[in-house]
Amino acid sequence: MQYGLVFAVEEFSTFDGPGIRTTVFLQGCPLRCQWCHNPEGQPFVNFVLRSPNGCIGCGNCEKYADHKNGKTIYTQESIDHCPNHLLRWDSVEYTPRSLVQKLEKNFPILNPDGGVTFSGGEPLAHPEFLLACLRLLRGKTDRALQTSGYASAEVFRRVLKEVDRVLFDIKLMDDDTHIKYTGVSNRRILKNFTILKESGIPFVVRTPLIPGVTDTKKNLSAIADFLNENGVDYIELLAYNPMAGAKYPLAGKEYAPTFDEKAPVNFGLEIFAEKGIAAKVI
Amino acid sequence: MTDRVKKLLAILQERKYRARRTHTKMDITDIAADKDQYMQIALLMETMLQAQKPWLVENDLFGFNRSEAEFPDIRLEDGTYLSAQRSKGNTCIDYEGVMAKGMDALLEDVRMHRQSAEGEQAQFYDAVILSIEAALDMADRYRAYAKEQGAQALYEALCQVPHNPPKNFHQACVFQKFLIFTLRCNRSEHMGIGRFDQYMLPYYLADKAAGKSDEALLEILEAYFISINMDTDIYDGQQQGDNGQSLVLGGYDKYGNDMYNGLSQLCMEASMELQLIDPKINLRVNKTTPVERLEYATRMTKLGLGFPQYCNDDVVVPGLIALGYSEEDAYNYAVAACWEFIIPGKGLDMVNIHSMKFPLELERALKEDLLNCDSFAAFMTCVKQKVYEACQAIIKRCNERSFAVSPYLSVLIQDCIGRGKDVYRGGAIYNNFGVHGVGIATAANSLMAVKQLVFDEKFCTAQELLQALEDNFEGHEVLRNRMLSCPQMGNNDDQVDDLAWELMDCFSENIHGKPNNKGGVFRAGTGTAQGMVYTAEKVGATPDGRKARDFFGSNFSPSLHSKVAGPLSCIQSFTKYDLKKAINGGPLTLEIHDTVFRHEGGIQKVAALVRAFIQLGGHQLQLNAVNRERLLDAQKNPQNYPNLIVRVWGWSGYFVELDQQFQDHIIRRTEFSV
Numbered sequence: 014m015q016y017g018l019v020f021a022v023e024e025f026s027t028f029d030g031p032g033i034r035t036t037v038f039l040q041g042c043p044l045r046c047q048w049c050h051n052p053e054g055q056p057f058v059n060f061v062l063r064s065p066n067g068c069i070g071c072g073n074c075e076k077y078a079d080h081k082n083g084k085t086i087y088t089q090e091s092i093d094h095c096p097n098h099l100l101r102w103d104s105v106e107y108t109p110r111s112l113v114q115k116l117e118k119n120f121p122i123l124n125p126d127g128g129v130t131f132s133g134g135e136p137l138a139h140p141e142f143l144l145a146c147l148r149l150l151r152g153k154t155d156r157a158l159q160t161s162g163y164a165s166a167e168v169f170r171r172v173l174k175e176v177d178r179v180l181f182d183i184k185l186m187d188d189d190t191h192i193k194y195t196g197v198s199n200r201r202i203l204k205n206f207t208i209l210k211e212s213g214i215p216f217v218v219r220t221p222l223i224p225g226v227t228d229t230k231k232n233l234s235a236i237a238d239f240l241n242e243n244g245v246d247y248i249e250l251l252a253y254n255p256m257a258g259a260k261y262p263l264a265g266k267e268y269a270p271t272f273d274e275k276a277p278v279n280f281g282l283e284i285f286a287e288k289g290i291a292a293k294v295i
Numbered sequence: 296m297t298d299r300v301k302k303l304l305a306i307l308q309e310r311k312y313r314a315r316r317t318h319t320k321m322d323i324t325d326i327a328a329d330k331d332q333y334m335q336i337a338l339l340m341e342t343m344l345q346a347q348k349p350w351l352v353e354n355d356l357f358g359f360n361r362s363e364a365e366f367p368d369i370r371l372e373d374g375t376y377l378s379a380q381r382s383k384g385n386t387c388i389d390y391e392g393v394m395a396k397g398m399d400a401l402l403e404d405v406r407m408h409r410q411s412a413e414g415e416q417a418q419f420y421d422a423v424i425l426s427i428e429a430a431l432d433m434a435d436r437y438r439a440y441a442k443e444q445g446a447q448a449l450y451e452a453l454c455q456v457p458h459n460p461p462k463n464f465h466q467a468c469v470f471q472k473f474l475i476f477t478l479r480c481n482r483s484e485h486m487g488i489g490r491f492d493q494y495m496l497p498y499y500l501a502d503k504a505a506g507k508s509d510e511a512l513l514e515i516l517e518a519y520f521i522s523i524n525m526d527t528d529i530y531d532g533q534q535q536g537d538n539g540q541s542l543v544l545g546g547y548d549k550y551g552n553d554m555y556n557g558l559s560q561l562c563m564e565a566s567m568e569l570q571l572i573d574p575k576i577n578l579r580v581n582k583t584t585p586v587e588r589l590e591y592a593t594r595m596t597k598l599g600l601g602f603p604q605y606c607n608d609d610v611v612v613p614g615l616i617a618l619g620y621s622e623e624d625a626y627n628y629a630v631a632a633c634w635e636f637i638i639p640g641k642g643l644d645m646v647n648i649h650s651m652k653f654p655l656e657l658e659r660a661l662k663e664d665l666l667n668c669d670s671f672a673a674f675m676t677c678v679k680q681k682v683y684e685a686c687q688a689i690i691k692r693c694n695e696r697s698f699a700v701s702p703y704l705s706v707l708i709q710d711c712i713g714r715g716k717d718v719y720r721g722g723a724i725y726n727n728f729g730v731h732g733v734g735i736a737t738a739a740n741s742l743m744a745v746k747q748l749v750f751d752e753k754f755c756t757a758q759e760l761l762q763a764l765e766d767n768f769e770g771h772e773v774l775r776n777r778m779l780s781c782p783q784m785g786n787n788d789d790q791v792d793d794l795a796w797e798l799m800d801c802f803s804e805n806i807h808g809k810p811n812n813k814g815g816v817f818r819a820g821t822g823t824a825q826g827m828v829y830t831a832e833k834v835g836a837t838p839d840g841r842k843a844r845d846f847f848g849s850n851f852s853p854s855l856h857s858k859v860a861g862p863l864s865c866i867q868s869f870t871k872y873d874l875k876k877a878i879n880g881g882p883l884t885l886e887i888h889d890t891v892f893r894h895e896g897g898i899q900k901v902a903a904l905v906r907a908f909i910q911l912g913g914h915q916l917q918l919n920a921v922n923r924e925r926l927l928d929a930q931k932n933p934q935n936y937p938n939l940i941v942r943v944w945g946w947s948g949y950f951v952e953l954d955q956q957f958q959d960h961i962i963r964r965t966e967f968s969v
Contacts (some may be wrong), residue, residue, distance in 0.1 A: 024861025025904065027897045035863070073772070095774040098840070099857075118787055119863040162795035192921065295894060 017142035018104040018110065020054045020134070024119065028178060028251075028295060030157040032127025035119055039114065040144065042135040042163055045059040045196035046184070047271060048223050053103050053264040054077075054134040061087035062097040062263045071107075074100055085265075101164040103264070108276045109145035120154055128155025128177070137164035137172060147175035162202035162209075169205045170212075179209055179216040184227055186235035194226055203239075210243050219249045222274035233281035246286060250294045252278045296405060296568055298512075299354050300517045304569065305353050308938055312360075313528060315350060321367035323515035331415075331606035333422035333717065336481075337370055342367045343480040349440035351449070356515065357469050358437045358449055359476035364529045366482060378482065382700040382719065383531070385486035385539060385632045385647060388478070388707035389640025393846035394470050397459040398434075401598025402427045407714055409755045411703050416715040418537035419702060424711070426703035429475040431458065451803040463505070464512060467498040467592065474707065475523060476611050481703040484531040485632040488523075488574050489639035492559040499558045509561065510649050517565045526946040534826045534949020534957055536572050539632030545588075547608050549626050551788050554579075555588065566602060567595050572940055572947045576602035577630050581609045582910050596901065596918045597892035601942025602635060604882055605916040607909050613637050614878035614914070618808060618818060620725065633945020634822060634850075634915055635729050635879040641709050642725030644815070645881060648696070649689045650731035650826055651819070653738035654834045654847065656681040661745075661764065661838070665757045671750040675794075677799045680880045686805035693728050694812040726815035729879035730806055732799065733826040734847040735856040736777035736784040739795035744781040747793075748774070748838075764836040766808030767843045778840035785853030787864035790870075796872045803876040821851035821914075824944050828956050846960050849944055850881045851915075855963045862887070862904055870911035882915035883908075884942070886964050889920040917942065923965040926950065930958055 018040035026036040027078035042049075049055065053062060063074060070278040077090035092100040107115070116129055129150060135141050137160055150156050158172065160179040172273030173179070183206065184199075185191040191199040210214055220236060240248060285292035296304075306312060319710075323342050324822035327335045333942045346363040369377040393401065402424065440451035452461075452469040461467040471488075476485055502512060523540060530538035542857045545555035545561055566576050578592055592603050606628075615625035615636060623637045632635045635646035657678055664677035692760035698719045711722030748754040755763075755774055763771035782791040807819040825829070827847045839854060848854050852870060859865050862885055869883045891897045901918065908916050919942050929936035933951035941961050950958060 022860065024863040025900065027891050028898050031865070031896075033907075035861075058509075093776050095769070095776065097771045098776055098779050117508075118867070122863055122867070122911070124903045127903075294681055295896075 014220045015016050015110065015145055016019050016035050016106050016108060016137055017140050017146070018059055019107050020051075020104045022115065025132065028160055029130040029132060030128065030155075030178060032125070032155070034130055034157070035116055035123070037116070037128040037146075039131065039136045039139050041135055041138050042161075043138055043163055043197060044135065047194050048226075048253060048257050050254050050260065051134075051264050052268075057138075058101055059104040060104070060125060061091060061100050062103050063087060063265065064149075065262045067097045067099055069097065071096060080208065109142060109149055112146055113149040116150070117153070123154060125156070126215065129155060130157040130180070131161040132158050135161055137168055140164070140168045141172050143172060144175060145274070147172070150268050151175065151249060152187070162203065162205045164205065165199055166201070166204060166208060169208055173175045173209065173214055176214065177295055179214055180219055181206060181209060182219050182221070183236055184221060185237070186239060187232065190232075192227070195196050207243070210245070215257070217249055219244060219245065219251060221251045221253065221279045224274065224278050225254050225272045225274060228279040228281060230281065230284060233279075233284045237290055239291055241288055246289060247291045248293070250280060250292055251293060296495055296517065297514045302354055302523070303352065303518055303521045306478050306848075307524055307571075312352060312525070316364045316529070317599070318365045318531055319346065319366060320361060321346065322368045322370065324366050326627065331418045331699050333418045333702050334425070335888065336700055337422035337425040337429070339367050339369065339377070340426050340703055341483040344429045344433045344477065344953040345747050347433065347770045350732055350843045351446055352525075354518075355446060355522070356448055356465065357472040358441060358446075358453075359472045361479070361526045361529060365939055367792045374736060375563040377699060379858060380697065381482055381617070381701070382645065382698045383485045384433070384478075384483040384704065385485040385635070385645065386643055386708070387489040387629050387631060387639040388474065388525055388704070389709055389963055390471060390566065392588060392709065393474065393707055394467060396492070397597055398427060398431055398457045399459060401706055402431070405706060408715060413717060419700070419705070422702035423698075423706050425851055426460045427706060430473070430642060430703065433477060434458070434473055446832040459850070460801050461498055461688060461702060464495065464498040464500065464502045465515050467495055468515065470832075472519070478704065478707070479526070479530065481701065482531070483701060483704045486544040487629060487631050487637070487639070488540055489629040490546065491542045492556060492562055493546075493554060496556060496558055499561075499864055503557075509557070512596070513565060520569055520571060520574060523573050531587075532955060534943060534948060535952045536943065537632075537946050538573070539573060539946070540573040541577055541630050541632060541946075542579045543579060543629040544575035544603070544605070545584075546628075547581055547583075547626070550621060551583070552582075561823070563595060564589065566600075567598060570598055570600060570938075570940065572600075572949065575604070575946055577606055579606050579608055580905075581607060584909070584938040586902060589905050590898055591902045593892070593898045593905070597898070597920050599889065599920045601919050601923075602632075603915065603945040605905060606630065606634075606636070607912075607914055609909065610874050610912055611878065614875035617875055618878060619816060619849045626880040629882070633824065634882050636878055638725055641723065642727070643708065643723040644725055644729060646729035646818070646820075647731060647822075647824060649729045650733045650824075651682065651685060651689065651806070652733045652826065652830050652832070652834075653682070653798060653802075654837055655830065656685050656739070657738045657741055658834055658837065661761060665745070665761065668757070672814065673744040674745065675742070675797065676805055678798070682798060683805050686802065686808045689730055689806065690809060690817065691812070693817075699954040710897065723872050726811070726813035727818055728811045728813075728815065729820055731820050731822045731824055731879070731881065732802055732851075732877065733823045734834075735821070735832050736852065736857070737837055737839060737841060737847050738798055739791055740781065740783045740854055740857065741793040741837045741858070741936045742798075743783070744778045744838040745817070747781050748777055753856060760838060764838065767836045768840070775842060775901070776841045776875070778838055779856065781839070781856040783839070785857050785859035785861070785865045785868050787860070787867040792868050792871050799872055799877060805936060807876055820881050821874070821876045821877045822881025822945065823850050825849060826961055827944065838878055846963060849960070849964060850917075852884045854902050860932050864905075866908045866911060866913060866916075870908065870913040874912065878914070880915055882917040883918065884917045884964070886919045886921045888923045892920055902957070919964075921965040923962065926958075926962050926965060930962070
């Protein structure tokens with residue numbers, strides 16, 4: 014039996030595609046975007062989250078944790094002994110069937126244009142589980158994929174056969190900058206984008222606007238040119254989320270962006286307008 | 296917004312006019328000593344009205360502003376005061392009938408009845424006559440003052456109303472302001488405004504026919520809405536803002552005709568432009584309500600005022616008919632002060648006379664019965680027995696209660712004058728009692744935890760569970776964490792939802808439709824009102840992991856510490872029950888983060904959510920656009936947020952004017968906003 018780790022099933026997600034939509038966040042991502050606002054979704058394994066808000070410093074969580082190589086790993090026992098219920102497992106393990114059963118309960122009230130969106134983490138990093146879920150959902154609801162586009166072409170092609178729409182991120186056109194800020198090269202991503210375009214499946218390109226990183230005139234122009242070359246005339250822009258760092262303490266991590274997160278975001282709408290691309294800030 | 300409206304709004308929001316009011320202690324025990332209770336109450340009203348000195352703000356179109364805040368009172372022989380026996384009202388008068396007749400005709404009618412009356416009836420009629428005369432005297436003094444001040448529009452209106460029926464929309468609003476003012480001076484508080492867009496429609500249409508533009512009518516309406524906010528800070532309520540000025544828009548007649556009209560739309564616009572706590576907007580909807588209207592209403596939700604509250608005709612109307620309301624009346628329902636479904640002008644349904652406190656009954660069963668139960672089914676039987684006993688006790692206690700009479704209110708509600716009986720002595724057509732249902736989610740989650748941990752998994756013994764509750768979980772962290780991880784209401788999980796409905800059914804079967812001593816029946820409901828805080832403070836730790844004295848959810852909503860799967864699951868959880876059996880009302884409340892409303896797509900999605908709720912058979916829904924950070928900051932820096940409005944239970948108020956425990960409750964509710 015195939016299992017998948019899901020770190021959130023968000024009902025009524027309003028930014029992940031048309032209609033009333035439920036978004037499934039799969040645990041694990043090969044990218045390490047500096048501005049990631051779901052750091053708990055990055056590792057490929059389940060772990061215990063610990064909320065610092067409301068902590069009375071009783072030390073129970075430490076007492077029942079495993080300590081390896083100077084690292085503290087919280088356990089079920091740590092969860093059990095917190096007096097303020099501040100610890101929990103990050104992910105829930107589902108089989109494709111159990112996940113789809115859960116999702117199906119909401120189908121009667123997803124209006125005709127709503128559906129299910131798979132996000133993450135990076136959903137393409139879990140191709141077998143993802144495909145099994147998508148197949149079970151075929152014909153039952155609209156299936157959307159929200160992806161960084163980072164996967165092998167083979168995986169991407171297989172998944173495209175089972176989705177009804179794609180939300181595709183293009184973050185940075187310059188490969189060195191891409192590697193610097195996300196940890197991976199954009200070559201696979203751009204290659205996959207051409208596969209997506211050729212597939213004929215409806216898609217939307219999205220760019221997160223990170224101050225001084227992705228929102229530069231140079232980068233936005235390059236994205237606009239790339240879209241023009243590919244005959245794409247629409248893009249959605251997501252302004253940097255000033256709350257991006259909020260969940261790092263929960264995941265036991267430190268939010269340490271090397272860009273100035275207080276700097277104003279450049280929306281660059283005129284750049285897209287000049288090149289005949291409709292840009293929408295969402 | 297016109298200049299006149301802007302200026303009026305500024306006066307209201309600066310609040311300086313409040314300093315004009317006097318606070319005089321008036322004791323009329325000596326004057327009233329030898330009078331019957333009817334006359335005593337009428338004298339109190341007359342004294343209160345005589346203490347009011349007319350005053351107007353600049354550009355005032357309506358007048359009737361309070362100058363004296365304190366009520367006179369009568370000391371009784373046992374040392375208590377008469378005011379203690381007076382009910383809050385919590386109903387809606389017959390605005391339509393009263394305005395159509397005019398006060399002179401009403402007075403004449405009462406005098407006719409007086410001629411042949413004797414004994415207590417004569418006392419009643421005499422008190423009614425005195426009350427109306429005192430009210431009309433107030434109106435006459437305002438007319439003279441308006442003339443003297445050169446307030447021409449108001450003066451002209453007062454030459455017509457309230458003595459005679461209004462001829463246009465402005466006059467109708469002046470008439471209603473007179474009624475609100477005089478009722479409040481009669482200590483009839485918590486008076487709903489009812490179906491304003493229906494009974495005001497003829498006057499609105501008369502103006503339209505005479506060539507008045509919607510812009511001009513909007514100005515009158517906005518000035519009027521401002522006017523009914525002027526005295527809300529001294530209205531009697533649990534908290535400031537809890538004053539009952541609920542207004543109902545739209546609705547469907549028995550042929551399915553949509554009654555939402557141009558005036559309904561104008562009311563929505565005025566409320567959205569002004570963003571005030573009053574009137575509190577309720578929108579009647581059903582499964583045929585156009586999606587565009589729901590989207591428009593969602594733009595109102597977006598403003599964060601907690602309006603509109605949706606009432607679903609598909610459930611409410613049949614629910615009221617099943618309880619004995621006539622078909623015609625059921626289709627004409629409105630809400631009382633908060634959410635309670637009532638028939639305007641026809642009843643004194645005491646809609647919040649008592650409450651079923653589910654967690655309290657559960658607590659009793661835990662303490663008295665749990666150790667003797669060898670199965671969960673046996674324990675459930677004990678809990679239901681407690682609910683049954685509580686219903687019996689509520690019925691008995693409510694039937695024993697006596698209320699002081701209210702002659703002035705009696706002339707404004709059918710058919711007290713015809714029957715020659717005070718509204719508090721069975722004069723009205725409907726005399727039902729409403730009983731809230733408090734803390735259903737806390738009780739159901741607790742039952743679920745007992746079932747799972749004590750009986751199914753045997754994670755702990757009954758003794759251990761009781762000990763943990765007694766110790767308020769200190770030293771029982773492991774058990775509490777397990778409790779908090781048990782299935783909880785709001786997640787569309789049948790295991791726990793079914794337990795809730797079993798309890799609701801037990802409550803409804805034992806109280807809903809049972810006769811009371813006023814010729815009416817009891818009605819079960821799903822509201823908490825202030826019980827979400829005040830009752831919760833009296834209940835010890837519960838097996839759902841809730842600590843002693845911690846809050847319950849607001850009305851018919853998940854527990855505050857339940858992280859629910861989301862609004863889709865939540866509305867399914869709370870619509871599984873046949874809500875016609877709990878038609879006293881009480882909304883499901885959902886807190887939605889204000890970023891959801893940021894763009895057009897979000898508006899459409901929230902509207903679709905409302906539509907889904909209606910289709911699933913929910914009875915009442917209230918949505919809040921919230922921003923937790925803003926509320927936290929307002930608590931720290933109240934001076935920066937004098938006009939920040941929040942929904943409290945059945946009403947909205949200014950956040951900074953609430954007691955801290957209610958501020959905290961609202962902040963807690965936002966913790967899991969979506």
